[in-house]
Ligand SMILES: Nc1ncnc2[nH]cnc12
């Protein structure tokens with residue numbers, strides 16, 4: 001199975017580029033930019049990655065992002081992710097970025113966007129990885145601030161396929177961002193949202209009905225509501241599930257407790273992704289390996305996960321057909 005997982009062509013649909021900042025690159029960028037870190041060594045950093053919930057992770061994650069200052073920094077971050085993803089045979093990647101994490105520190109929106117997009121172009125050219133970019137709003141901030149961020153993105157409409165919603169979930173329901181998402185859709189963006197990671201199934205319903213989300217990020221708590229599961233199955237709404245993230249953030253105690261296999265068996269369009277691989281102990285291949293082993297997935301279920309990732313990708317039918325053809329070759 002390990003060999004199948006390595007060779008399997010895949011799409012990664014839930015990856016926060018800031019969450020791919022490995023401790024080694026964090027130190028390099030801190031040195032380059034003259035920024036003091038609250039850690040003495042890479043081991044020190046890794047020892048700090050003991051999370052009890054989403055917020056305990058976000059506090060450390062936003063602090064680390066301060067080392068990202070220049071267009072070159074965002075390029076290096078994205079390029080490092082793409083090279084690592086290529087080793088897992090990721091053939092298509094849809095990448096989240098959080099502009100507010102950077103603009104709040106005085107970094108220009110364009111600095112962030114240009115650094116990331118030039119690496120994505122290099123990834124397509126040199127690694128054959130196609131990609132899309134998704135701009136997330138930080139849900140712990142106001143809807144007004146999200147609207148300002150949306151306005152900043154409008155001149156770059158062609159480089160951003162969708163808007164999403166991330167950060168602290170509980171207490172910040174999708175309904176808070178209804179008008180921002182309405183405007184984003186009017187401007188031609190697709191929409192996705194993190195929902196049902198720590199928040200209740202009702203947040204998933206709101207993401208679908210109020211934000212018109214084309215995919216739900218995480219969505220694992222849907223399993224608490226049978227009517228919602230039926231709806232997600234009937235409408236084949238893709239769920240971008242991140243198993244190692246869920247364990248590291250204590251959504252589930254052990255990988256063996258993860259509902260991914262039950263979700264597949266319920267007919268849901270489940271995909272496997274890495275979320276913030278530098279923080280959660282593994283990239284997409286390691287997420288595939290963990291669920292395959294921990295939940296005793298069959299070869300057919302592993303193939304289905306990859307097939308779902310292509311079906312759920314924001315690409316045209318021609319690219320989808322190319323990706324699915326690659327899968328048929330394994
Ligand atoms: N797992 C996650 N949930 C919400 N916001 C995030 N930002 C980065 N990772 C996240």
Ligand SMILES: [Zn+2]
Pocket residue numbers: 014016166194217275
């Ligand atoms: Zn996420």
